[in-house]
Structures are given as structure tokens and as C-alpha cells.
Amino acid sequence: MSSPGNQESQLGQEPAGQSEESHRFTGKKPDTGVPRAPSMSDLSRATPPNMAEGERVQEIGCEPDTSGQDKQRDLHHIFEELEKKIMTFVNNELQRFKQILSPDYQENFEMKSEDESDAREGALKMALQFLCNMKYQDLADKLNENEMDVCCQNSLKRNLKNKYQVVFEGIAKQGSSVLLEEIYTDLYITEGGSGKVNEEHEVRQIEYRSKRPAGQDKPIKCADIFKPSPHPGKTIRRVLTKGVAGIGKTISVHKYILDWAEGKDNKDINFIFPLCFRELNLMRENECSLMDLLQHFFPDLKKLKSVSLDKHKVLFVFDGLDECRFHLNFQRNESLTDMAVMRPLDVILTNLLQGNLIPSALLWITTRPAAASKIPPGCVDLVTEVQGFNDSQKEEYFRKKINDDRLASDIISHIKSSRSLHIMCYIPVFSWIVATVLEMIYSSEHKQIPKTLTELYTYFLIFQSKQSNIKYGMHAPEAEWKKPIKPLGKLAYEQLEKGNLIFYEDDLRECGLDVKEAADCSGLCTQIFREESGIFLGTVFCFVHLSVQEYLAALYAVLSMAIEGTDIISLDSAPPMTESLINLHKSAVDKSLAYDDGRFDLFLRFLLGLSLETNQTLLHGLMSRGQRDIKVENQNQANDETIRYIKDKIKQASSPERMINLFHCLNELKDQSLLEGIQSFLRAGASSPGQWSALVFVLLTSDQNLDVFDLKKYIRSDEALLRLIQVVEESHTTLVDSCGLTEQSCAALASLLNQNMSKLRKLDLSDNCIGDVGLQQLCDGLKSPNCVLETLRVKSCGFTEQSCTEVASVLCKESSQLRELNLGGNPIGDEGVQRLTSGLKSPNCALETLGVI
Template identity: 55%
Template sequence: MKFECLNEGTATQGNPTLLNEIYTELHITESESGEINEHEVRQIETQSRRTATEDTAIKCNDIFRPLPGQDKPIRIVLTKGVAGIGKTVSVQKFILDWAEGKENQDVQLIFPLPFREINLMKGKKLSLSDLLNFFFPRVKEIEITSGQYKVLFIFDDLDECRLSLDFKSKIKLYNISESASVDVLLMNLIVGNLLPSAFIWITSRPAAADLILSECVHRVTEVRGFNEPQKEEYFRKRISDQSLANRIISHLKSSRSLYIMCHIPVFCWISAAVLEKMLSQAESGEIPKTLTQMYTHFLILQTNIKHEKDYEKKVKDEDMILKLGKLAFQQLVKGNLIFYEEDLRECGIDVTEASVYSGFCTQIFREELGLYQGKVFCFVHLSLQEHLAALYAHLSFTINNISVFDQTKQTLLSKIFNQKKYSSLCDLHQRAVNEALQSKNGHLDLFLRFFLGLSVESNQTLLQKLLTRTGSCSYNKMETVECIKQKIRKNHSAEKSINLFHCLNELGDDSLMQEMQVYLKSGEIKKGKLSSSQWSALVYVLLTSEQKMDVFDLKQFIGKQHRPNEVLHNLLPVVKESRSVW
């Protein structure tokens, strides 16, 4: 019963959807383990370029089954995937199919233990037996060490773990009744000292996957989200009016940056909510074509739902959005996706307020009583957190002339321009661009896209529907555009330049792109000498084109002006994403 309903983005709402009715099979592949050092949306864009022909696809229910030709048993599986891509839903489907007697019937017991729950046991000393009895009281009756039962532990969302998993620890536990701290228990379970026959499934965002020692893991899989046919299948299942579903699909296809994002199931859900309303009614206003427009419309949609429900009148939209925005920004800088009561108090939110917020913005922010105990809070998806963080940064400046970059104690955001006074929004935009370029793992990339996009006039008009005070300040968009173009010219990292092109797209400037499109069509590209910004534009055009990159032919760019190794160096991001290169 606990696993049969899917609450898409909502914790508790009147009409839960049965998982089996809406579940769309995800594209899961066997993957190499390896460090990921870029923003998750860039990873999605990378994956969207690749066809699935050479990937080894694995069905969710088969993750512990060896592939043909693989003879060694698989005891521990690590499944990677970016936020919102469907890891937790895959876990839910696996458990539901097992509980309904359809799959993996050789397993007698499954213990789902999400890390957000285990975090609440931090600092306590207990045995594995105590831990299981705490979360699953009925286990007391079962002798799980006898070897009679095949047991599976599922540790969901390793990236939310606030324990220190030290695999060099010398504390060895062999008996499930021996007590130790929870991190030591988990480590001994993973390395196989405790219950060596137990199967373990760990899910994680890529950035946190290396917290688990690679030699402990027998298989790494990757959830790639929806492939092209699955995207369409999702909208046709989600929206009962098929002609409306077709209009939504064709609108999303008309904007390459939006359609790429549809690899993330949560983004499909957000787009469906916004476009279903906008395309089925005689709504005035522009249909969203950029990420910032889509997310701002979604926020308006949520506050309208709140007014329809006539929730607590004493909570103003502005207060709620600014407080949630402050929480979003502070925790984004720290890299946290899950928050506890002390994190909320730091932002001036008390727990009763949080309950009210999660009551009427269940699709943005939610309070969970966990499966077993304790309160945890989170934004429904990382991208919603990034959008609210950007909105907070924008409003702090336009209403109060405060730069959020100087309010945080985090070293990342205080290295440069300490306590600088900003005379215009352009100055602050330049600061934000610098911060994003300095971030090693690109964790401010999407935040930057939203932050710049919010200053565009059409989004300013949208914000007025949302807030009574949006503030005002002097702003010349072309200054920001010119600043970004300068960065593209100077910036030697093509990976970083790609995000800057996305920023230009949010600001409605495609001049560099158009220049490159003309150049490509004319066939002049071999003859002329390209500047560094033109090389970056070429990379962006090639990466966001609809053409699949199975074979990439470098010869078309090599001429008298450009030697082969120079072309290879400048087009490396495209080369990385191609199956093979001539």
C-alpha cells in the first residue's frame, strides 16, 4: 500500500495516481563508474545527444541479474542519476512489482532505508539489529542471520547522506547485535562484514557516487531518464486529451533547450502542468519558450492553487517566496537538497510556518514525516530550488539593494568583491557570472540562467502577477549581454562557454548563434579564421542541434586556416559526446 501510489511532486493530495497506471519505463544502462564534475543539466544535455544503440540497456527489475557472458554474482549495485531523473520511482516500482509477486521472487525480505531517514539516527549508537527493529518493528520475529532468507537493503539517495562514511575505519563488526555508530554499521554492511550474503542497492546523484568505495560495487547502472519515444509516451499518459497532448509535445519540440530538459521526468511534469493550463484555455501572454519563463509560470500556477484552496490568509505570497528563496539560496551554496529544522530556523522559518508552506505549495516545497519518523524538508526538485534561489537574489537587489553574494559566509561566494556596493543590476549580473565560472562543479550554472532570465521584460511582467513588490533598478540588458560575450571570448573552457550561450538564450540574444549558422550554411568555415567566441558558438550550435552525434566528421572544419589538432582541441566537447570521430 505504501508503494502503490505515485505522488508526482506532492506529498499528500486528494487523488493519488496509481504508479502502475502512469509508470513509463525509464532508460537505464550499465555505466562506467567515474567522477562527474559538471552541473547535472549539462549531463542531461550530453546524454540527449547520444543514441542508445551501443548502450547496454537494463530493465529496472533485472539490476541484480548478470548479463549474458557475465558470470560473477552481483551483490552490490550503485545506480547513478541526476536529480528528478527517476531513481526513487525506479526503487518504488521495483518494490511494488516484488510485493505484487511479479518479479524477484527469490528475495524474501526488502528493507528500504532512504538516507534522509538514516540521517535522523546520526550520533546514536546501536546495532544493525536495533536499527532494523526501529524502522521495521516486525523484524523482531524473524531470524535474518540464519541464511534462510535472501535479504535486500535499498539505500536511496546517497547524496542526501549527512553521515561520514569512512571506509578506512578499522572498526570491524561481524555480529548484527554489536553496537556502533550508524555510519560504521553501514560501512560494515557494504564491505560485507555484516550479513555478507545480503544484497544492497544504493542510488545516488553522480556527484556523490564516489562516497562509496568502487571496489565494493559489483555493478554501476545509470538512470538516463526518458529517451525520445518515452518523452512522448509520458505526455500521452499524463494528459487525457490527446489533441492537447500533441500540441504540448509540438510546442516543446519547437524549443530545443526545453525539449532537451524533457529527459528529466520532473521537468516533463512541470511542463505538463504549465502547458496544459496555458494551451487549453484562452490564456493571454506568451507561451513559455525558455526555462525561466516555464518555471516562473509554474510558480504562479502554484500560488493560484493556494488562493483557490483559501489557505491561511495571514501568510502572504511575498513572505513565503522570499523566505523559501532565502532557504533555497543558502542551501544551494552549501550543496544541500534536504533540510532539517535547524536549517529552516536559520532562514527565519519556524516549523509551524513550514507546515503551512508545505500545505499550499506541496508541488514546490514539502515537509515529510519520513517513512518512519522525524521531519525532513525539501524542494520537490533541484531546479525548483535553483529558480527560487535566483528569484531571491533578484528581489533582494531590486527591492532592498542587497547583494546575496555578500551575505553568505561560504568561502566560494566571498572570495571576490568583498562587500562591494552595486550601482546597477548589470554589476550584480557580472558578479554572478564570475561566481558561476569559478565554481568547479558548475553547481551555479542553472541558477545563473534563471538569475539572468528573471531580468528580461516578459519575466518582469510575469513577476508582477506573483508579487505586489518587485522593486525597480536601472538595467541595461545589452551591458549584461556584452559582458557574457566578453567572457565567451576570453574563456578557454568550452564547457563553461556552453552555459554562457544558454544564458544568452535566456536573455533573448542569439546574435553569435545566427552568425555561426550563416557561416555553417555557406560552407565558408574552412576558409576563414575563427575567433575563440566563434569556436564556442560552433560548439554550442553542434551540441544543441537535433542531429544525433553518432559519427562526427572533423574534416568539414579543417582547412588552410585551421590545422587538424587545433580543430580537435576547439571541438573537444562535441568529440566527447560523439560515438565515433573521423
């Protein structure tokens, strides 16, 4: 065996017969034909990972000693310590290299340090050189390749961590930057469903979802979407996550990636490559290979060989399929298996999804529901859906967003009092808008709280305009900050017709909009318009939320009519103004009804809401310039005609969705006859399932007090109660006396009393033929520990002494909160009263009033 000195003398010598192929692990060919061995000066410059720079300087850079003998002794001590540290470092690195070369090194992948000091690089070069000299070229190649994989992974993790640990709330770049960990609130995500297209408008989906009975969905944690399936033989490789705009799909992706980059979760994944379609769109005309694509977005992967991806667990994340502007032709695209072959982008993506390219790779695609059908069901193993905030998460968000606890409590109370706002706050971006507006209003002296959706968005536009003036130091007159509104509205309307949510510079120029000029003018664009620049790519734009785009599109329609007398929907321009305004409203109603996907539903609500004087006043005269001002009396006349037109359309509506949006429109116009009209409409015999659904929805989303629900206002029947049971859930007092009910209704009421968050305190069932069966079913609900009912009236309900035993058992329950019970008018006799006695004598009985006559 050679001595250490002989080994050192061999460094730099090339073994006989060594070919040029042996140098491929170095990345370049040195003049000597082998990797350059580190010199002592290299090692002296290197700082081992476990030694801080200050420590090295402290030990080596001591102040000179005037005594030569002391200096020599100190130098000897220094090099003894240096030898120990070098040997410890080298031994640690050799152990790491051994792990990298072990067959199960992928399991040890996460153990690699992120430190890439010169010393570590020098140790690798030494190991490679010695392996070459020992004629273990294959091990040298494998070590170098695996070490490059480790370096690429560590570099990727650091970059992804830096990118995703900070988020911008509301508006990218211009928004307030906060740490993701500080504001992130778990979202409710469910498993199941299909990848087929969903035709419902996004706001409509979230409104329905908020009222869907609990237990219908299977919740799943975002971090677990690729975990082993509970179904034997099924592998989860391709996941499609749906969710409406602004509901938290992208933030969920960022949290997943951040947790991986920080080593908190999914440690078995070696590489994650997040790509968003809004950036991929800008490469749609180019051909590239898969490796070219990855190295374009992740330059640190330049050292990673394409063959390396096959042996690692890799996750591709494609965010925003709904923003994809190129075809994904799964049927006609050629099959592709080589990662180095150049092809159009859609060919690469379809082959990834079909499993031709990197068959073992995981794929995660996020999309709005309407675009889900772009991916064939056969290319999806699991569908998940982001449902947004639940009630507790909404409250948690507002308390994080608003620093003043008292102010936060006031705002939360207001949101809870407005069912329409409360439901919409399931969407995180909408919660941000609501918090922004209400915090401004509650903090000012003028506390005119918005009651409708249009009022809320009008306040939002005003607030952002004023904030932009302050931010940019403009303090310009109102005419200045209003300049970009019309071209923004034109862009919003034209792109809404095309179904586009993201735009490019050409789209903006076509509408006469220069974002930089608008920003210089007022900054308004930077407050409601989002600008994002991709890596080495162009710039894409979008509004902060789809609803903002719909609001501005409606504002553009109203402005065009008010200033120019032009109906942009029907393209008519004819005086008098009142007639033109009515025509605009009718055109908008017809346009909304013509789109089955609900694309213009919210647009219509905003358009009608902006016709009210209150909203025009809020906009400080924006819609009253020029000679074509709309007079107040003309507005009222036009609105009255519009209300009649909408009510006629309600009678003709073929689906609950159509009716529901039209009901919303009446609410925006503040039509006070809304509920009365619905009630008379139903009493007249129009009682299809769709119409009942519409009634339930309007009752639940209206701001009218539902503390007392009286079925007699509608139709007196079991069917009516069962159709309106969701409304009963929201009431404290339910009056269903003399409604012709049977035991069929009692089962539903018992189920309601058994609910965890039951609100029902008073129930009057008198004068209904529920009989013994019905009362006994009701007692099942009364026995539930969740039941909070305090008053029960069942006079003249046709039950006998048989039911009194069940009633007595209810009174014996410790959880019973009954204070008033009226059983009068029923043939229970003395025996029935006797059976009640056991319950009345129970120490748990809380009854204060009992009626038996």
C-alpha cells in the same frame, strides 16, 4: 498406536523431563510450560483460509427448526461437513509444514499463503504440541522458526505493497495520488561506468546524454540488475545506480519492490529492506545494532531472529546516497560481523557494503552522480545509470498525464518545436513541470507560450501560488501568497552554496521560515516544497526538483537587489541601481565560472532571465516594490553591459561546458546576435574541439529552424562538417556545396543516410573534390532501406564513368526515393551515360529529373 480419543486426552500434558528451553519457539512462556493447545472453541471460532466468513455463518448459523428430529438431522449433516472441512484444512497445513521443514524450503518460500487467520495459528500450535509430545523438539523449534520467517515475510510484503502501490506525482502528500501501475513508464537504464565522481552539473549531463550516439550504452532492465552476470566468475552483489535529481531512481526502486511484493519478479529474494538516507540521517547520532535498525523501520520483524537473515536471500536498498549527512569511513571503521552488536550507523553501513555483515546479502544504492565517489569502487560490483525518458517514453508520459487527447497532442508538438524543452523532458520531474505549465496555458484564453527556461519556471511559480490559494480557500491578495517566497529563496540560495538538496527544521528556522505558518498563509510551500515524515522519525524537506531550488535562489538574489539594493553574491550595497544591477550580474557570472561542478550554472541562467521586464511582469510586481524600483531603461542598460561581459568571458572560456552555459545565458537575455556571434567567432580562427562542441550544442538546443543547414556560414572544410554532423542529422536540407570537401566527408554523410530515423531529404555536394571514392561511399548510404533522400546534387565533383555503375545500382533499388539527381560537370562521357541506362530502365527507378551536363 493410540486412538484419536487418547491423542486428544494427551493435549496439554507436559512430557517428563521437558526443559524450559523447549518453550523458546512460542515467543513467551505459558503457565503450563508448553504452548496452549487450541480448544474446540478456538477451532469453532477460526475461519479456515479457504472458507469465507459468510460461508461459515451460512452453514453454522442456520435458522432454528421447530422439529427436534429435523434439527438433530441438520446438526448431524452440519458436523459431517465441518469434519470434512477441518480435515482438509489440517491436511493442507500439515503438507505446508512438511514443506517448511524440507531441506529446500527456501525454494518453496513463495508458496506460503498470506492468510494468518486464527485457524492457521491454531493448527501451528497443534503441530508444535504434538511434535513436543513425540520428543521431536528440534523439529518443533525449526518449524516454529521457519513459520515465523514466513509470517514476517508475508507481513513485510503486504506493508511494502500498500506503501509503494500508490505514488504522489510531483509533491509527496500534497500531490495527486495515483496507482504506480497506471502511470509508470519504463525508464532507459544502462549498465556500465564507474563509481567515481562526476563533476558535471545535472542539467548539463542530461543535455549531453540526449545527444550521445546510440549504441554506446548497454541497456539493462531494472528487474534484472541482480541477475547472474554474463562474465564468468563475477557475482553481482552490490549495485550502484546513478542518475540526476528527478530522473526516476526512486520510482524505479519502488517498482522493483512492488513487483517483488506482488510475486511478479525476483521471487528468489526472501526479504527486501528499503531504507532512505534522508531518514537514516536522523539516526546518525545514535548507536544501534543491525537488527535494531531493521526492527525500527519494520516493526513486523520483531519475531525474526537475527540468525535467520544469514540463511535467507536478503536485499538492502539504500536510496539517496547524495542526501547522506554522515561520514562513511570505509578505511577507519572497525570490522563488524555480529548483527546484534550496537555501533554507530556509519559502521553498520560500511560493514554491510564490505561484506562483513551478512556476506551473502544483496545491496542496492541509488545516488546522484556527484555523490557516487562516497562508495569505493572495490565495494561496487555493478554500476548502472538511469537515463530518463527516451523520445517515445516522453510522449507516452504526456498522453497519460493529460486526459484531453487533442490538448496532449498540441503540447507534445510545442515541446518538440522547442529543442531546449524537448531535451530537458528526459527528466521525468521536469516533464511534470512542463505538463503542469503548458496544460494551464493552453487551457486559458491567454496563450503566451514560454520561450525560455526562466519564463517556464516563472509560470510554474505563479500557477502553484494560485492553485494553493484555491486549494486552501484563501483567495488572499497577491501580497499574501508572496510572503514565503523570499525566505524560501534565502533557504534555496544558502543551501545551494552548501551543496544540500534536503533540509531539516533547523535549516528552515535559520532562514526565518515556518512551513506551517507559510502553508496557513498561502499554501505555496506545500506546492513547491516537499515534506516527508519518516517512520518514528522527524521530518525532512526538499524542493520538488533541484532546478526549482536554483530558480528560487536566483529570484531571492533579484528580490534582494530590487527591494533592498543588496548584492547577496558580492555583499555590496551601493547606488546607483544600474551599476548595482550590473555588478550583481557580473558577480553571478564569475560565481558560476568559479564552480567546476556547475552548481551555479542554472542559477545564473535564471538570474539573468529574471532581469527581463517580461518575467517581472509575469510576477505581478513582485520585484517592483519600495523606493528602489529598477527602471526599464536601467534594466536594458544593465542587460546590454552584461551581454558584453558574457561575450568577453566566452572568448576566455577554457572548456565547452563553460561556453555552453554562457551561450544559454545569452539566450535567456534574448540576445539576437547569438548565432551570428558564434559564426564570426569561428570564422576568425577560434576552432578548438571545445568551441566546436559548444557550437553544436547551441545549434541543437536553440529554437531556431534547422531545416536548412548551410556549412558556408561556418568554416568550409571536412573538419567543420564532421564537427557539425549532429546538426546535419537534424536538417532536412544540407547545403555543403563549394566547401572544399573530400571523400572523408562522404563516409560520414553515408553513415547518416543509413540511420533509422534519417531526416535528410535534400543534399547539395556540388563543387567539391570527392572523386570516384567519395561518390561510391555515398552510394553505400543511398542503397540503405533507411535512406529517404529525394534530391542529390553532385555537380563538378571530379568523379568519372566508373561511379555511374554504382549510381545505376542505387536507382534499381526498390527502396530508393531519389526524385532529382544532378551529375553535371563530371567527366563521365558517353560510357558513363550508358552505364546509367540500366538503372533508369529499372521498374523501381523513381527519378523525375536527371542532369548530366
